[in-house]
Amino acid sequence: MHKNYQPVKPATNKLLKKRWDGAAHDIHRKKVSNAKPVVDTGSPHTYAHLQMKLKKLQLDEERHAVIDRDNRHLLERMSEIMRTRGRVDNWNGYEPKSLNKSKRTRELIRVTLENQKILARIQAKQPHYSVKKWENEWVDTKKYMNSIRKYGEDWYQQMQEEKRKSRQSSRGTRASTRQRTATREASESK
Numbered sequence: 001m002h003k004n005y006q007p008v009k010p011a012t013n014k015l016l017k018k019r020w021d022g023a024a025h026d027i028h029r030k031k032v033s034n035a036k037p038v039v040d041t042g043s044p045h046t047y048a049h050l051q052m053k054l055k056k057l058q059l060d061e062e063r064h065a066v067i068d069r070d071n072r073h074l075l076e077r078m079s080e081i082m083r084t085r086g087r088v089d090n091w092n093g094y095e096p097k098s099l100n101k102s103k104r105t106r107e108l109i110r111v112t113l114e115n116q117k118i119l120a121r122i123q124a125k126q127p128h129y130s131v132k133k134w135e136n137e138w139v140d141t142k143k144y145m146n147s148i149r150k151y152g153e154d155w156y157q158q159m160q161e162e163k164r165k166s167r168q169s170s171r172g173t174r175a176s177t178r179q180r181t182a183t184r185e186a187s188e189s190k
Contacts, residue, residue, distance in 0.1 A: 011017035098104070146153070 005014055005018045007017045007021060
């Protein structure tokens with residue numbers, strides 16, 4: 001068996017080389033089978049402080065304590081109202097008074113009068129711009145534009161019409177070509 005063995009490295013004794021290579025291979029296989037993974041694929045550790053959330057529980061307890069205290073206070077007040085006639089004891093005849101009301105009204109009257117004067121001046125003033133003059137200037141401008149223009153005013157619409165006509169004519173020639181080929185194929189198949 002050792003005579004057929006071809007070692008990778010040259011050796012004087014093939015039998016010993018085969019045993020040594022077999023032993024090295026067995027050691028390698030044991031190491032491979034006992035090797036631990038480099039990457040940890042296990043689930044992460046669970047920590048109790050992350051599961052319990054003690055601070056949240058403490059805040060909830062404090063909130064419930066405040067709610068219970070407020071409910072108790074409300075219940076006491078309601079029971080006192082039920083025992084007595086439930087009168088309201090915070091009536092007062094005080095009307096709010098402003099210390100500078102007269103000054104504010106005088107200021108409002110002054111501002112209103114100024115606004116009325118400004119409005120009267122604006123309405124009395126004749127307009128500075130003349131719409132008729134603008135229209136005449138625009139007519140003159142259009143005359144100048146037409147005199148220096150290379151194409152007419154409706155050149156874009158004419159161009160679109162020509163494109164549309166050329167498309168329709170090209171479609172017509174394509175359709176007639178298709179009809180001719182269809183009739184030619186029909187006559188050949190007979």
